[in-house]
Amino acid sequence: xxxxxIIPCLDVDAGRVVKGxxxxxxxxxxxxxxxxxFYDQQGGDELVFLDITxxxxxxxxxxxxxxxxxDQVFIPLTVGGGIRSVEDVRRMLKAGxxxxxxxxxxxxxxxxxxxxxxxxxxxxxxxxxxxxxVGSHHVGSxxxxxxxxLDEGSKWQVYTRGGRTPTGxxxxxxxxxxxxLGAGEILLTSMDEDGQRTxxxxxxxxxxxxxxxxxxxxxxxxxxxxxLYQALDQGKADAVxxxxxxxxxxxxxxQAKDYLKQKGVHVRPTYVAPE
Amino acid sequence: xxxVVIDYESGNLxxxxxxxxxxxxxxxxxxxxxxxDDADAMVxxxxxxxxxxxxxxxxxxxIDPIKNFIASGRPFLGVCLGLQLxxxxxxxxxxxxxxxxxxxxxxxxxxxxxPHMGWNSVRFQHQxxxxxxxxxxxxxxxxxxxxxxxxxxxGISGTTEYGISFCSIYAKDNLIATQFHPEKSGxxxxxxxxxxxxxxxx
Numbered sequence: 001x002x003x004x005x006i007i008p009c010l011d012v013d014a015g016r017v018v019k020g021x022x023x024x025x026x027x028x029x030x031x032x033x034x035x036x037x038f039y040d041q042q043g044g045d046e047l048v049f050l051d052i053t054x055x056x057x058x059x060x061x062x063x064x065x066x067x068x069x070x071d072q073v074f075i076p077l078t079v080g081g082g083i084r085s086v087e088d089v090r091r092m093l094k095a096g097x098x099x100x101x102x103x104x105x106x107x108x109x110x111x112x113x114x115x116x117x118x119x120x121x122x123x124x125x126x127x128x129x130x131x132x133x134v135g136s137h138h139v140g141s142x143x144x145x146x147x148x149x150l151d152e153g154s155k156w157q158v159y160t161r162g163g164r165t166p167t168g169x170x171x172x173x174x175x176x177x178x179x180x181l182g183a184g185e186i187l188l189t190s191m192d193e194d195g196q197r198t199x200x201x202x203x204x205x206x207x208x209x210x211x212x213x214x215x216x217x218x219x220x221x222x223x224x225x226x227x228l229y230q231a232l233d234q235g236k237a238d239a240v241x242x243x244x245x246x247x248x249x250x251x252x253x254x255q256a257k258d259y260l261k262q263k264g265v266h267v268r269p270t271y272v273a274p275e
Numbered sequence: 276x277x278x279v280v281i282d283y284e285s286g287n288l289x290x291x292x293x294x295x296x297x298x299x300x301x302x303x304x305x306x307x308x309x310x311x312d313d314a315d316a317m318v319x320x321x322x323x324x325x326x327x328x329x330x331x332x333x334x335x336x337x338i339d340p341i342k343n344f345i346a347s348g349r350p351f352l353g354v355c356l357g358l359q360l361x362x363x364x365x366x367x368x369x370x371x372x373x374x375x376x377x378x379x380x381x382x383x384x385x386x387x388x389x390p391h392m393g394w395n396s397v398r399f400q401h402q403x404x405x406x407x408x409x410x411x412x413x414x415x416x417x418x419x420x421x422x423x424x425x426x427x428x429x430g431i432s433g434t435t436e437y438g439i440s441f442c443s444i445y446a447k448d449n450l451i452a453t454q455f456h457p458e459k460s461g462x463x464x465x466x467x468x469x470x471x472x473x474x475x476x477x
Contacts, residue, residue, distance in 0.1 A: 121323025
């Protein structure tokens with residue numbers, strides 16, 4: 001039976017893992033390769049690297065990071081952040097990434113999703129969506145493709161540029177379009193819940209997961225192990241992404257899997273190598 | 276040992292190479308069939324679309340050399356698309372494939388999330404040296420929308436459930452192919468490569 005996936009996400013700035021990763025076991029908690037191996041041993045099912053490098057001079061360092069990690073860790077790697085062209089996708093895949101995440105570039109240039117999928121297959125194109133509940137807050141300028149625009153029934157708006165820019169696009173419509181264009185997976189982050197540690201946005205997650213025919217990774221809001229369970233159960237997610245609950249050592253991935261297993265969720269058991 | 280990995284711009288070849296290297300083999304990653312004559316073993320990786328992969332193999336004039344290599348009895352490993360391409364044809368674009376194994380590649384049933392993506396277990400149907408030391412029902416990493424459906428059950432060494440039960444390992448004599456990615460399946464996948472390298476060295 002297909003198992004639900006637990007995916008730690010690492011932010012990388014100029015080749016170093018940032019955002020308060022602290023483990024006594026590690027010699028160098030900023031080293032992406034060492035952290036990747038650590039999560040692999042704990043039973044992480046995949047790894048996501050998010051390149052948050054601001055300076056263009058240091059942009060190429062992510063290629064080196066992907067190479068070093070994929071030389072040592074034999075589980076799937078997704079790389080996101082700063083992907084703007086089919087050539088960027090090719091570079092990441094060549095460096096050892098299995099999937100490439102696109103967020104802002106996919107919204108501003110949907111052809112990139114289409115061309116990337118045509119060139120390398122849908123399975124390697126992950127469209128990342130940052131969604132925020134539509135409320136009294138500012139609604140972005142109407143998007144040019146009006147069929148994706150927010151309407152009275154819209155519940156979540158798509159934001160780009162690291163959550164800074166509202167787009168006026170309905171998140172559910174965009175998810176559907178992204179899959180039509182060639183996305184093989186959706187990485188869905190609730191901006192309302194991200195960093196709150198009070199649980200994933202279950203309504204958002206289940207709505208998108210039941211709408212699109214491809215796997216959905218839930219992200220944003222994990223603070224307790226039960227939140228992971230809720231995202232997979234009520235949220236109908238195929239995978240859960242988490243950063244801080246693992247990085248700060250609050251829980252290990254092994255603990256998360258034990259908890260989920262006891263709740264009746266199918267997770268991959270940790271493999272013990274023969275001899 | 277000379278082991279060739281076929282390079283036709285299809286996905287992440289680096290992990291395949293590194294997995295082989297971790298067992299002491301430096302593979303030759305190539306699209307030049309003149310390297311096949313004295314090769315001891317071959318790996319055909321592949322992700323993405325079947326028809327595009329067949330086009331890429333055709334353009335590089337690799338189709339007959341690959342078939343000849345398999346017919347010679349030397350160890351061959353197809354990975355993911357590399358299993359589907361062994362069939363006579365694929366439903367994906369109604370394309371003719373290599374025709375090494377009787378059968379076709381079919382689309383996964385509707386009503387399920389496709390691609391089938393993630394870790395799933397494999398039930399071994401009969402033993403083959405490439406499975407040595409790997410426990411029954413081990414988990415491997417899958418990502419695919421089509422699956423191989425060989426006519427002759429004798430080669431179906433492993434099956435996996437996803438809406439249906441499909442062939443996830445084909446292993447018959449020198450011909451081995453997996454629907455999953457052993458190079459992305461952690462220690463259990465590395466063991467699979469180790470077994471393949473052992474076969475290639477004997």
